[in-house]
Amino acid sequence: MAKYNHLKGIPELPDSPNIKKKRPKSVAVVDEDNCTGCQACVPFCPVDCIESVPKEKYGIPIPPVQIRFDECIGCVVCARVCTKMTWDAIRMIDTDTFEDLYGMKIN
Numbered sequence: 001m002a003k004y005n006h007l008k009g010i011p012e013l014p015d016s017p018n019i020k021k022k023r024p025k026s027v028a029v030v031d032e033d034n035c036t037g038c039q040a041c042v043p044f045c046p047v048d049c050i051e052s053v054p055k056e057k058y059g060i061p062i063p064p065v066q067i068r069f070d071e072c073i074g075c076v077v078c079a080r081v082c083t084k085m086t087w088d089a090i091r092m093i094d095t096d097t098f099e100d101l102y103g104m105k106i107n
């Protein structure tokens, strides 16, 4: 429809969201007490799984970030970015250890 021609550059959404092909060796975990919420790490995540903690949790204007663990592929990029550019607030945790600590299953 000509009416929507200006939207032509927008790609079609996939039928299903990206699924990880294999279990990652490690998972990124943010130390929320050390994270400034600067979001420098966010655009570097190849699977876009870093988001702000809901504002209500701390009641501060700029909350820290958190990782959607089940989507993290363990690439370590965010941890490197945070270490080099800001506060070193991200730790990579071995997946087995992560599951024991957090009682979650990572696929």
Ligand code: SF4
Binding pocket: 030, 034, 035, 036, 037, 038, 039, 040, 041, 042, 064, 065, 081, 082, 086, 087, 088, 089, 090
């Ligand atoms: S770069 Fe580090 S300090 Fe900044 S939002 Fe990410 S984890 Fe937090």
Ligand code: SF4
Binding pocket: 027, 028, 044, 045, 046, 047, 048, 049, 050, 067, 071, 072, 073, 074, 075, 076, 077, 078, 079
């Ligand atoms: S380790 Fe990689 S995939 Fe996981 S949150 Fe960090 S940048 Fe994203």
